[in-house]
Amino acid sequence: MSVEILTLIFVMITFGIYAYIGWWAKAVDTKSFYVAxxxxxxxxxxxxxxxxxxxxxxxxxxxxLIAFLGYDGTVYLMGWTGGYVLLALLLAPYLRKFGRFTVPDFIGDRFYSNKARAVAAIATIFVSLTYVAGQMRGVGIVFSRYLGVNIELGVVIGMGLIMFFAVIGGMKGITWTQVAQFVILIVAFIVPAVAISLKLTGIPVPQFAMTFSDIAVKLGEAQIEAGLKEYILPFQNMSKLNVFMMTMALMVGTAGLPHVITRFYTVKTVKSARWSAVWALLFISILYTTAPALGMFSQYNIIDTIHNSPVEEMDQVEWVGKWESTGLLTLDDKNSDGSYQVSGIKDENEVGIDKDIIVLSTPEVAGLSPVIIALVAAGGLAAALSTAAGLLLAMSSAVSHDLYYKIFNRNATEKQRLRVARIMIFVSVLAAGYFGINPPGFVGEVVALAFGIAAASLFPAIFLGIFDKRHNREGATAGIITGLSFTVIMLVLMKSVPILGTETPIIESFLGIDATGIGIIGMIIHFVVGFTVSRSTSEPPAEIQEMIESIRIPKGSQAPQGDH
Known part of the structure; x- marks a missing residue:
């Protein structure tokens, strides 16, 4: 049975499971739609x-990313995992105790201001839309390779599937669907990693194989022979400044992600919120400790398989032709010597590989079973769809709950609010699909930009809202506006943005800082402006300050406040 047919079977089975769960746990009121x-x-x-x-x-x-960047690629591991610890320990329990539906909900009530709520909702939309564009791109890549369609059509197919889960189920349906998706994606990631580890090193545990075998040495030698940079030496692809700034942006941005924060509202108590974080970190660590090994195995296999291989031989390899048809793999015998060379010199490199196909193509490159290849495809879809659904709900909630209900129509019925929420998911899917077809970078990079926006706009307001009683509505509003504006403007200038018709960046960096780290400058601006403005205006009302004091007392939970 071909890989394509097996993949289609796997995708149909897994999507059947998701559809059943989403329907079984569908939202029937706003509370189940927003916070399950x-x-x-x-x-x-x-x-x-x-x-x-x-x-x-x-x-x-x-x-x-780790395969291409080597040591420098670990910024993603350090930033994303470190940021999750920051979120779990510093913010999540307090936000759960406050008991709201969304991040803009917290900011609006904490800063007793609909203006603050509105700018937080706008920031949520910016963060979520940028983030979900990366997920749509990932869905498009999977469908492009395994269903034989172009990436654009693959994105459109993904749009329809995501819309179904998010519109019908709301947070309740999405949550239980994501439980199933976690099982599928983690199995799909670990199985090929173990198989390749055994094949290359004889050690079944990828983490041990990376550390206790000679695979790193062999990869380093292969890269040097091919004219590439040494794999395990630091700061060869990124400067020390950018490594630091990007790691910080990913960490702090994690603590400001609205769709992740909302997850801590779906449990009953503060204790459950803390333990949810512990379990999540354990589950996340399974994939995050495996990724460096898989990246190393992948890079070694690609160089070992393609470098100096005869053109006629490679052109007859089935997986090469399949990936070439997607446009994400290119082979060009530039010097007409009858073989393909991987080179660190751009004009001499004859092998072009999109960073986003490393994990998906690795089982094929390694010659693994078609069943494993199909499983990886299903896992990639599960990862993209699970996050996309959460992001769409965050955008929908920002508009339907925080803007429509809280600001424009306090008398809206449950039915009206649900209708607006579902309409906004539809609009958000269309916008996400556009940026998925015309992304400002590869999947990991697009997601990193979203973290920078969250770091500059939402994190400082949440942090100061919890730990600074003196921080007021004027400071919060000014901080969010300046941090968000600076970061978005800089990203537009530093990245090619299709909607503006720019094919190359207008500026390469800001004070030596790349686009993926610029959110930290925006964050600093937010803190400075917010602190200065709050100290120059009247302090918050006494009841607000007392409420903040009570939130910081680590005792149990309390019922959600206010009318939702």
Missing amino acids: GNDIPTIANGAAIAADWMSAASFISMAG
Whole structure:
């Protein structure tokens, strides 16, 4: 049976499971639509958080980034895992105790201001839309390779599937679907890693194989022979400044991601929120400790398989032809010597590989069973779809709950609010699809840009809202506006943006800082402006300051406040 048929079978089975779960757990009111009724079990919530967190960037792109960047690629591991610890320990329990539906909900009530709520909702839309574009790109790549369609059509197919899960199920349906998706994506990631580890090193545990075998030495020698940079030496692809700034942006951005934070509202108590974080971190670590090994194995296999291989021989390899047809793999015998060379010199390199196909193509390159190849495809889809659904719900909630209900129509009925929420998911899917077809970078990079926006706009407001009683509505509003504006403007200038018709960046860097780290400058601006403005204006009302004091007392939970 061909890989394509097996993949189609796997995809149909897994999507049948997702559809059944989404229908079984469909939302019937706004509380179940936004926060799953606050009754998700702790371990299940941990698995859903992990699936929400391990997006297409983690599953499809991260190992590819590590494969290409070597040591420098570990910034993604340090930033994303470190940031999750920051979120779990510093913010999540307090936000759960506050008891709201969304991040803009917290900011609007904490800063007693609909203006602050509105700018936070706008920031949520910016973050989520940028993030979901990467997921749509990942879905398009999987469908392009395994269903034989172009990436654009693959994105459109993904749009329809994601819309179904998000519109019908809301947070309750999405949560239970993500539990199933976590199981599928983690199995799909670990099985090929173990198989390749055994094949290359004889050690079944990828983490041990990377450390205790000679694969790293062999890869380093292969890269040097091919004219590439040494794999395990630091700061060869990124400067020390950019490594630091990017790691910080990913860490702090993690703590400001609205779709992840909302997950801590879906459990009953503060204790459950803390333990959800513990379980999620355990589940996440399974993939994140495997990714460096898989990236190393992948890079070695690619060089070993393609470098100096005869043109006629490679042109007859089935997987080469399949990936070439997607446009994500290019082979060009530039010097007409009858073989393909991998080179660190751009004009001499004859092998072009998109970073986003490393994980998906590795089982084929390694000659693994078609069943494993199909499983990886299903896992990639599970990773992309689970995160995309959560992001779409975050955008929908920002508009339907925080803007429409909280600001424009306080008398809206449950039915009206659900209708607006579902319409906004439809609009958000269309926007996400456009940027998935015309992304400003590869999957991992696009996601990293979203983290920078979150770091500059939402994280400082949440942090100061919890730990600075004196921070007021004027400071929060000014901080979000300046941090968000600076970061978005800089990203537009530093990246090619299709909607503006720019094919090359207008500027390469800002003070030596690349686009993926610029969010930290935006964050600093936010803190400075917010702190200065709050100290120059009247302090918050006494009841707000007392409320913040009570939130910081680590005792149990309390019922959600206000009318939702």
